[in-house]
Amino acid sequence: MSNEGSSSSASPVPVVSNFIADEIEADLRAGRYSRPVCTRFPPEPNGFMHIGHAKAATVGYGLAQRFDGLFNLRLDDTNPTKEEQRFAEAMASDLEWLLDSSLGGRVYYASDYFEYLYECAKQLIEKDLAYVEELDPEQIREYRGDFHRPGRPSPWRARPPAESMRLFVEMREGKHRPGSLVLRAKIDPASPNMNMRDPILYRIIDQPHHRAGDWHIYPLYDYAHPLSDAYEAVTHSTCGKEFANHRPLYDWFLEKLELVEPPRQLEFAEIAISRTILSKRHLKALVDEGHVVGWDDPRMPTIRGLRRRGFPAKAIRDFCEALGVSSASPGMVDWVMLEHFVRENLNKTAPRVMGVPRPLKVVIENLAEGESLEFEAENMAGDPSFGTRTVRLSREIYIDHSDFMKDPPPKYYRLAPGRAVRLRAAHIIDCTGVVEDPATGEVIELRATYDPLSKTPGKARKVKGTIQWVEAKSAVPVELRNYDALFGPEVDEFDGSRPITDFLSPTSLEVLKDALVEPAMVGAEPGTVVQFERVGYFCVDPDSTPERLVLNRTVTLRDNKFRSIFR
RNA sequence: UCGGGGAUCGUUCAAUGGUAGGACAGCAGAUUCUGAUUCUGCUUAUCAAGGUUCGAAUCCUUGUCCCCGAACCA
Numbered sequence: 001m002s003n004e005g006s007s008s009s010a011s012p013v014p015v016v017s018n019f020i021a022d023e024i025e026a027d028l029r030a031g032r033y034s035r036p037v038c039t040r041f042p043p044e045p046n047g048f049m050h051i052g053h054a055k056a057a058t059v060g061y062g063l064a065q066r067f068d069g070l071f072n073l074r075l076d077d078t079n080p081t082k083e084e085q086r087f088a089e090a091m092a093s094d095l096e097w098l099l100d101s102s103l104g105g106r107v108y109y110a111s112d113y114f115e116y117l118y119e120c121a122k123q124l125i126e127k128d129l130a131y132v133e134e135l136d137p138e139q140i141r142e143y144r145g146d147f148h149r150p151g152r153p154s155p156w157r158a159r160p161p162a163e164s165m166r167l168f169v170e171m172r173e174g175k176h177r178p179g180s181l182v183l184r185a186k187i188d189p190a191s192p193n194m195n196m197r198d199p200i201l202y203r204i205i206d207q208p209h210h211r212a213g214d215w216h217i218y219p220l221y222d223y224a225h226p227l228s229d230a231y232e233a234v235t236h237s238t239c240g241k242e243f244a245n246h247r248p249l250y251d252w253f254l255e256k257l258e259l260v261e262p263p264r265q266l267e268f269a270e271i272a273i274s275r276t277i278l279s280k281r282h283l284k285a286l287v288d289e290g291h292v293v294g295w296d297d298p299r300m301p302t303i304r305g306l307r308r309r310g311f312p313a314k315a316i317r318d319f320c321e322a323l324g325v326s327s328a329s330p331g332m333v334d335w336v337m338l339e340h341f342v343r344e345n346l347n348k349t350a351p352r353v354m355g356v357p358r359p360l361k362v363v364i365e366n367l368a369e370g371e372s373l374e375f376e377a378e379n380m381a382g383d384p385s386f387g388t389r390t391v392r393l394s395r396e397i398y399i400d401h402s403d404f405m406k407d408p409p410p411k412y413y414r415l416a417p418g419r420a421v422r423l424r425a426a427h428i429i430d431c432t433g434v435v436e437d438p439a440t441g442e443v444i445e446l447r448a449t450y451d452p453l454s455k456t457p458g459k460a461r462k463v464k465g466t467i468q469w470v471e472a473k474s475a476v477p478v479e480l481r482n483y484d485a486l487f488g489p490e491v492d493e494f495d496g497s498r499p500i501t502d503f504l505s506p507t508s509l510e511v512l513k514d515a516l517v518e519p520a521m522v523g524a525e526p527g528t529v530v531q532f533e534r535v536g537y538f539c540v541d542p543d544s545t546p547e548r549l550v551l552n553r554t555v556t557l558r559d560n561k562f563r564s565i566f567r
Numbered sequence: 568u569c570g571g572g573g574a575u576c577g578u579u580c581a582a583u584g585g586u587a588g589g590a591c592a593g594c595a596g597a598u599u600c601u602g603a604u605u606c607u608g609c610u611u612a613u614c615a616a617g618g619u620u621c622g623a624a625u626c627c628u629u630g631u632c633c634c635c636g637a638a639c640c641a
Contacts, residue, residue: 018580044641079640137639146637147569182639192570194637203639221641245571245636267572269634271579322590324580329573329634337579337591347604354601381601413602422600466600533601560593562602 016066018325020059020266024067024236033261037069038234041095042076042110042225045088047280048295048302051316051338054098055271058320060238061099072232074108078224080209090295094303098313110228111212117219118172120227120257121183121201125168129256130201131159132167133182140182143189144197150190151197157186171204174216178204185223187252195222195249226250229263237263240270241330269330271323274492275485276301276335282500291504292486298541298552299486299508309483310529310539310554311338315345332492335485339555346529346537346554351379351386354424354468355517355532357480359398361472362446364429367395372471375455377425389520393426393450396472398516400535403467404446406434411565413465415446421465424533428454428463468533475516478549481541482510521549529554 024037039060043053064071073095075088092107124130134156135143145151164183171181183202191197201223209215226249229237237250244267254262277283278301286292286300295302298309306316318341323333354377367373372394380386399415408416415421420430433447454460484507487494491503521530526542537554544550 042641046641076641082640133639140639141637144637149569149637151637179639194570197637200639205639218639220639225641240635241572242635243641247571269573274578322579324590326580327573328575328580331579334578334591340591343603352601381599381604411602424600426600428600460600463600465602468601531601531603534603535601557601557603559602565602 016062018268019327020236020238020268020325021063021066023264023266024063027235027264028067033235035233035235035261037064037067037236038072038232039064039069039236039238040072040074040229040232040234042074042228043091044079044083045075045077045091046082046084047087047284048304049091049094049098050278050280050283050300050302051273051276051306052270052278052301054303054316055320055323056238056240057095057098058317059268059325061101062321063236063238069235070106070233071103072106072108072234073103074110074228074232076221076225076228077109077111077209077211078219078221080205080207080215080218083210085210090304094307097307098303098316100313100317108228108232109211110224111209113224113228113231114209114212114215114219116231117224117227118217120253121168121219121223122165123257124185124201125161125164125183127256128161128186130164130183130185131157131161132164132171133184133200134180137179140200144194145190147194150192153189154184154198157189157198168202171202171217172215174206176204178206180204183217185252187249193245193248195246196252199223199249222246222249223253226253226263226265227257230254230259234263235261237265239265239267241267241327242270243267267327268325269328271330272332273301273338274332274334275487275489277487277491277494277500277503285500286486286504289501291501298481298539299483301486308539308541309552310346310527310537311342312345312349312529315341318345342555343537343558346531350529350531350537352377352381352533353379353389353518353520353530354391354470355478355480355515355521355535355538356398356400356468356470357482357512357515357532357535358401359470359475359514359516360401360404360443360446362397362399362429362448362469364393364395364397364448364450365432366449367393369395371395373426375425389518391425391518392471392474393423394471394473397423397469398472398475399423399446399467399469401443403465404431404443406443409565413463414467415465420451420463421467422454422463423450423469424466426455426469427451428461466534468535470516470518474519476519476522476549477513478515478517478521478551480512480515480538480551480553482512482553484508484510517549517551522546524549531557 041057041060077083184198187196202217247265250265296304319338376388377391403414422428427450429448429450435445486508487503488505524540526540528540536556538551541550
């Protein structure tokens with residue numbers, strides 16, 4: 001019954017068509033590169049991969065596929081105070097799951113280039129293109145000016161290269177305190193582009209690196225990134241539009257170090273998703289403060305969370321593809337679009353099974369105690385390859401509370417006093433009585449009769465409604481975890497000025513402990529996604545045991561038409 | 568208003584001087600042993616004003632609005 005690997009069928013090479021593909025195409029025609037196209041996805045390993053990373057990853061990967069090129073995962077671990085090895089390893093495995101493809105060993109770390117980066121910095125010093133700065137951080141900021149005032153040259157800007165070289169080597173050796181010295185590029189203190197006002201290349205951090213070992217100086221992004229790209233033979237370095245202002249600096253390093261066939265930085269619009277927080281800092285807070293069970297909590301927008309909740313990798317990829325790649329300003333895309341692709345994928349892959357979230361007992365009066373009828377139910381209507389399962393109808397069954405109304409509105413097709421519905425895969429029943437709790441007036445049991453002819457082709461009468469049900473005797477109790485949005489609708493206004501917990505949705509998790517499912521679910525492996533007909537998709541949680549089934553609701557089925565009858 | 572980027576259905580992405588189109592959402596209808604799926608049809612957009620042109624979302628001018636940038640973060 002497991003369908004965990006259902007998305008692992010070889011997917012055809014995606015046809016990527018966007019303005020970045022056009023740029024690459026033009027570079028290829030111009031013969032700009034004598035090496036194959038190579039793209040990369042460069043996350044900082046300071047948390048788990050989330051849905052916000054997915055677009056950047058799939059764009060880079062899709063481009064590489066499109067041009068029959070190479071794709072690298074590069075863990076951008078240049079700041080040992082924020083990064084951890086466990087995050088790096090999780091990112092590699094999450095990325096392989098998302099891409100449904102092995103990275104073929106092309107997993108690299110910026111920290112592996114530290115020695116190379118260090119040598120390049122020494123070259124810049126020799127060329128009098130970098131100098132060791134002695135101003136403290138506040139002074140540097142003061143000298144840098146602002147949007148309206150040009151910066152002033154630092155008094156240390158004219159330091160002879162030999163002296164900078166000596167100090168830089170000492171920095172590496174740990175002979176200076178953090179904050180006391182810094183290596184800066186000598187570009188233009190008065191540039192209108194703030195990034196060009198003698199950017200800092202190296203700072204002192206007295207902390208060993210979790211991979212690279214005993215270092216005292218660490219390169220900054222702006223310096224490490226272009227050189228890492230070049231070192232890996234990347235040709236096209238895609239990134240978010242927020243880095244567009246950094247492009248001149250990216251090019252400056254490659255030019256001054258005289259690297260041949262330098263990579264090109266190409267920016268595209270990243271996108272935000274409604275009702276979703278993608279800041280790793282805030283996601284980390286939710287984990288650390290215990291608002292969720294972990295990074296893989298099914299409510300989390302992390303890849304692991306979505307996976308545990310049953311989102312297929314293909315659905316996430318389809319979603320990213322549908323977003324497209326543009327140079328327009330980043331926008332906000334609706335979470336329901338992601339859900340659409342989840343439904344679209346699962347509709348074709350998730351076996352059908354019946355389950356009742358809120359059981360309501362029905363006694364079938366014309367079926368004697370001990371008597372029962374058996375039916376073969378299709379696991380996927382119209383697709384015999386999914387097989388069938390046997391469902392049994394006997395005197396006591398359960399239907400869902402939502403499928404009965406004492407006073408139904410017009411066009412309500414489900415069960416009501418005196419009305420008939422079909423039990424999915426079985427007979428039509430007529431509701432003959434309602435048993436209420438005398439104290440509360442709540443409906444606690446229904447009486448019904450089944451129509452023996454209603455399973456005979458040609459003789460069966462037509463009824464409008466078909467509902468799911470389970471036999472009382474064989475029904476299996478299950479813990480259903482119903483997930484709504486982790487955050488309330490007002491979270492789109494979240495700007496960090498108030499605690500993230502203010503935006504948590506109070507109803508994000510509803511646990512239904514008395515839900516019942518068909519015995520067919522027993523033994524389903526964690527990760528299996530099924531569709532409860534007429535309800536939604538559910539994924540077997542890793543916490544699930546053969547004794548106690550635990551299912552996470554993936555997404556509900558669309559029910560606009562049903563809802564509309566109540567309007 | 569220092570620099571950079573951008574503005575097309577409610578949202579998102581196309582159209583690169585020649586019929587403004589797709590996807591999501593929405594609305595109607597058909598089919599249906601899932602009110603699902605599937606199918607059919609429909610509504611809705613070029614920021615504004617000028618200009619060039621037989622013809623402008625596209626080119627030019629002016630204006631308006633939005634996003635990014637002043638970490639020893641990435």
